[in-house]
Amino acid sequence: MDEKQRKKELKKQLQLEQQRKFEESLPMSREQFIHLFDELDGCLEEQGCNHTNTLTVRILDDMKVTNKEEVIEWLREHGGYCDCEVLWNVEECFE
Template sequence: MPDKEEKARRRQIQKELQEKAQIEFEKSLPVSREIFQSLFDFLDEELEKNGCDDHLTLTKKFLAKNQIEDADEVENWLKENGGFCDCEVLYNVEELFED
């Protein structure tokens, strides 16, 4: 059984790995965290009214409305992270942003 020093060392390593993973995640974002949060809020509101059509219709509408230049890059990133339609963006991708 590990002693207190070994447990503390392991906790420190785990903390450092989590911090590194968070930094890498932030670097992978095609747009700012704030834009993603606005997208999630928009989808939450719109999906409640309209439901999901199994496409990225509302996401594309949001990106165009907000004049996001790299919309294709954002869409690809969303799909790589489980967002193949608007409701999946809200349920799968938003989860990645929770601290």
């Protein structure tokens, strides 16, 4: 294996490790996050953002998420300090 191939392989391994760590850090399932983002997108289109996590909390309540505080803290750690930032900053982590 030449140097270029070796670097490419190392980069791929690093990306896979980062993805694995990200997935392990999730306080709820990926599917629940996707549902949250979809619901939040619709709510924000109708109501706009009041620069709080009010809509996110309401959606998590509707989803019957039991560790809501942990999810909110996780969202904040990933740049989701208000409802619109959850979509702008956090949703892209799932792409």
